[in-house]
Amino acid sequence: MRHATTILLAILGATGAAAAQAVLGSLAETKPAEPQPEVIRLKAAPAAEPRPALTWLLLPEYLDQTPGNAAQLYYLAEQHVPSGKAAHEWEVKISEWLRTPLEKLPREQIRSATDHYSSALRQVELAARRERCLWDLPIRSEGYRLIIPAMSKYRTLARVLCLKARLHTADGRCDKAVHELQTGLAMARHFAAGPTLIHSLVGTAIASVLLEQVDTLIQAPGSPNLYWALTGLPRPFVSLRDSMECERSTLYLHFSQLRKPGPAGLTPQQWQAVMNGLWQLMAEEAPPAEADLRNLAVSVYMYPRAKRFLIAQGSKPAEVEAMPVQQVIGAYCLDVYEQNRDEIFKWFNVPYWQAGDGMERSAVVLQEATKRHKGNPFLALLPSLSRAYFLTTKLDRKIAALRCIEAVRMHAAAHGGQPPAELSEIQLVPIPADPITGKGFGYKVVGDTVMLEAPAPPGGSPDDELRYELTLTK
Amino acid sequence: MQDQERLGPAERELEQALAALRPASAKIDRDRLMFLAGRTSARRRSRLWQCAAGALAVALAAALSAALYARPAPREVERVVYVTVARPPAVPAEAPAAPIATPEPGRWRGEPYYLKLRDEVLAKGLDALPAPRGPAAQPGIPDRTRFPLLRLNDLLRGEQL
Numbered sequence: 001m002r003h004a005t006t007i008l009l010a011i012l013g014a015t016g017a018a019a020a021q022a023v024l025g026s027l028a029e030t031k032p033a034e035p036q037p038e039v040i041r042l043k044a045a046p047a048a049e050p051r052p053a054l055t056w057l058l059l060p061e062y063l064d065q066t067p068g069n070a071a072q073l074y075y076l077a078e079q080h081v082p083s084g085k086a087a088h089e090w091e092v093k094i095s096e097w098l099r100t101p102l103e104k105l106p107r108e109q110i111r112s113a114t115d116h117y118s119s120a121l122r123q124v125e126l127a128a129r130r131e132r133c134l135w136d137l138p139i140r141s142e143g144y145r146l147i148i149p150a151m152s153k154y155r156t157l158a159r160v161l162c163l164k165a166r167l168h169t170a171d172g173r174c175d176k177a178v179h180e181l182q183t184g185l186a187m188a189r190h191f192a193a194g195p196t197l198i199h200s201l202v203g204t205a206i207a208s209v210l211l212e213q214v215d216t217l218i219q220a221p222g223s224p225n226l227y228w229a230l231t232g233l234p235r236p237f238v239s240l241r242d243s244m245e246c247e248r249s250t251l252y253l254h255f256s257q258l259r260k261p262g263p264a265g266l267t268p269q270q271w272q273a274v275m276n277g278l279w280q281l282m283a284e285e286a287p288p289a290e291a292d293l294r295n296l297a298v299s300v301y302m303y304p305r306a307k308r309f310l311i312a313q314g315s316k317p318a319e320v321e322a323m324p325v326q327q328v329i330g331a332y333c334l335d336v337y338e339q340n341r342d343e344i345f346k347w348f349n350v351p352y353w354q355a356g357d358g359m360e361r362s363a364v365v366l367q368e369a370t371k372r373h374k375g376n377p378f379l380a381l382l383p384s385l386s387r388a389y390f391l392t393t394k395l396d397r398k399i400a401a402l403r404c405i406e407a408v409r410m411h412a413a414a415h416g417g418q419p420p421a422e423l424s425e426i427q428l429v430p431i432p433a434d435p436i437t438g439k440g441f442g443y444k445v446v447g448d449t450v451m452l453e454a455p456a457p458p459g460g461s462p463d464d465e466l467r468y469e470l471t472l473t474k
Numbered sequence: 475m476q477d478q479e480r481l482g483p484a485e486r487e488l489e490q491a492l493a494a495l496r497p498a499s500a501k502i503d504r505d506r507l508m509f510l511a512g513r514t515s516a517r518r519r520s521r522l523w524q525c526a527a528g529a530l531a532v533a534l535a536a537a538l539s540a541a542l543y544a545r546p547a548p549r550e551v552e553r554v555v556y557v558t559v560a561r562p563p564a565v566p567a568e569a570p571a572a573p574i575a576t577p578e579p580g581r582w583r584g585e586p587y588y589l590k591l592r593d594e595v596l597a598k599g600l601d602a603l604p605a606p607r608g609p610a611a612q613p614g615i616p617d618r619t620r621f622p623l624l625r626l627n628d629l630l631r632g633e634q635l
Contacts, residue, residue, distance in 0.1 A: 150604060152603045155600065196588060250588075383592065
């Protein structure tokens with residue numbers, strides 16, 4: 001009996017293993033579908049240059065601006081964004097309506113839903129037309145401990161602005177749609193002008209959402225040509241200059257003793273305080289005793305390597321031997337940090353199409369440095385920023401591509417509705433290059449359809465490509 | 475006396491020597507006593523300190539070894555920025571329902587300060603931005619900031635806005 005049971009179990013086990021292997025094998029053979037780039041398909045009529053040329057603007061014009069600081073109004077707007085279960089349901093609906101074709105929009109429902117946001121949107125409308133926006137955040141005193149105000153609701157407001165622009169477009173009120181776009185793009189600029197990288201990315205995201213509605217507006221019957229409105233937008237639309245300067249300096253804002261160490265450098269106690277502070281930052285408020293212990297352990301681990309590094313960098317061996325342990329380790333860590341930091345930040349001084357390769361290399365160098373200089377807490381403060389630079393430039397590429405589309409519509413209006421065979425045929429207005437590659441956009445004409453393409457940067461995904469198909473209508 | 479007369483010369487000499495002896499009182503040498511007590515005490519303390527120092531050294535060595543082995547893996551700093559701009563919000567379990575992903579409970583100790591928030595945003599995109607805290611306008615309740623008269627009435631009733 002016992003033998004029979006054993007044999008039965010063995011058979012069952014073997015069968016189960018074979019079945020599992022078969023299932024795993026079939027799973028391994030199933031490859032995920034290759035992601036395809038999104039194609040933006042437009043149907044629009046030729047449209048001549050407006051008279052006067054700057055009739056349409058996508059940012060509030062000077063005459064519409066009022067003195068004052070916009071930031072206070074944005075804070076006020078954020079407080080009046082509805083919340084709760086009902087608000088969540090509206091937001092789900094808003095996301096759906098943003099994807100609904102214009103002719104199928106439930107206009108009354110949309111008006112009812114957007115009315116709940118009217119108080120917040122009014123503050124945004126006023127803020128967007130203020131002359132300046134000073135967020136006045138205490139980054140200089142707080143450094144990495146700066147508390148960032150909640151920003152997620154501004155993205156909700158941007159979506160509501162998009163929906164309102166969409167609604168006005170469906171109603172045939174291009175002027176009102178442009179007004180909403182002006183509000184949203186001005187808000188994006190104000191956020192992007194904030195002191196941190198997060199502000200820049202929020203501004204980029206808001207502008208990206210708003211520019212999708214330009215695609216919609218172009219297709220509206222009788223829509224104006226927005227070539228000069230798009231050309232009038234700042235380039236770059238989101239400048240990373242200020243936020244990158246802030247990023248590069250935040251370590252020294254946080255540990256001010258590193259900036260002005262005095263003629264003899266930091267004392268061992270000061271170095272210890274800096275290292276402990278760093279470990280506490282990394283460990284999210286780790287107890288000081290734990291930071292002390294980790295600091296001690298890392299010191300034991302790093303001291304010989306730190307001495308070798310300083311000597312290799314040109315310090316005299318006797319001087320290095322005479323230095324206190326904390327000073328040796330601190331000087332080593334900071335030196336490695338500063339070298340790697342500038343390898344990243346220097347690329348923000350050139351256009352993306354010139355910086356792309358260098359930024360990718362610097363990211364690899366940072367990865368290697370993190371492995372080679374294991375335990376250096378300063379290196380963990382350095383983010384890989386190439387993606388942030390790409391995202392802001394991708395926004396500029398969208399604007400440049402829309403300028404090309406509008407240039408084609410303008411050319412067609414002057415040539416009996418026929419698109420140019422090449423972009424270089426367009427003589428009425430300058431044609432922008434793709435800011436990602438620094439070269440012209442890919443362009444071809446198939447029948448009445450114009451195709452505009454821009455590749456993803458090296459190492460990018462299909463989502464990073466850009467493809468427009470514009471079918472010219474009569 | 476008779477006995478004395480019976481003593482021999484040697485015995486008499488002994489008797490005289492004994493008679494010359496002066497009785498001495500039983501006396502404790504205080505200084506020596508203190509010295510001996512101190513030395514004994516010091517010896518005991520010395521051993522205790524050695525034992526304590528030895529135990530501490532062993533404990534410290536064990537703690538340092540544990541810290542070295544158990545320290546977290548170095549953080550990877552390659553970060554992919556993925557900004558989702560038009561994703562429909564996820565359905566939350568309960569109100570208050572914000573479409574933006576909120577950090578895990580207890581993730582932030584206190585407020586989300588810049589370093590943590592920046593790293594989260596670079597790693598996960600803007601959905602990592604925390605939902606705002608505190609009261610916000612509720613649907614169905616009159617937005618009193620839109621109606622100054624309501625605010626005035628509230629103030630006159632002594633209510634705080």
